[in-house]
Amino acid sequence: MAYGRRTAFRQRSETSRWMIGLVMLGGSLAIYAYEKITRTPDTPISGSAFVADGDTVRIEGNRIRLIDIDAPELEQTCYDPNGKEWPCGEVASGELRKALRGKTLTCQPHGLDQYRRVLATCSLPDGTDINAWMIRQGWAVSFGYARVYDKEETEARSARRGIWRGTFTEPHKWREQHPREDTVEPPR
Structure with a gap:
């Protein structure tokens, strides 16, 4: 029984890591897009x-x-x-x-x-x-x-x-x- 709980815990932990990674990637892309839209061009x-x-x-x-x-x-x-x-x-x-x-x-x-x-x-x-x-x-x-x-x-x-x-x-x-x-x- 303990083995089954550990497996379920690992699966949830793995899913949480993926979710956190996706959220971080999405946030990074949003920041990049915002800066690209609002940034003044550097060159003529x-x-x-x-x-x-x-x-x-x-x-x-x-x-x-x-x-x-x-x-x-x-x-x-x-x-x-x-x-x-x-x-x-x-x-x-x-x-x-x-x-x-x-x-x-x-x-x-x-x-x-x-x-x-x-x-x-x-x-x-x-x-x-x-x-x-x-x-x-x-x-x-x-x-x-x-x-x-x-x-x-x-x-x-x-x-x-x-x-x-x-x-x-x-x-x-x-x-x-x-x-x-x-x-x-x-x-x-």
């Missing part, structure tokens, strides 16, 4: 860019948010000097698309935003900082605490380029006034 990201909007591009599956700038949303409209409405969000993204067409874009990662997009400063092969270019052309505003591109914004505003030729709502304020349905938090 280069390639042909797909323009999602005036401050977001995609390169080889990486969603990249141009850091320190804020361009009008695709659906956003602005007003020209005569008060006529025009699709500034579409125009801004179209201008970025034209600037990048047929060129390799290289983006230096600085972190991730709340949507897990890579925050980056991006440049063209000739060294042009595309973030600064968007602001200098008047297709985006300087954004963030550092206000890195204030000089370029002042230049665009003085020359009345892009969205500065008339009036507009700052893109971050426009987003507050027009929340997207897919980003609204459910009621609690």
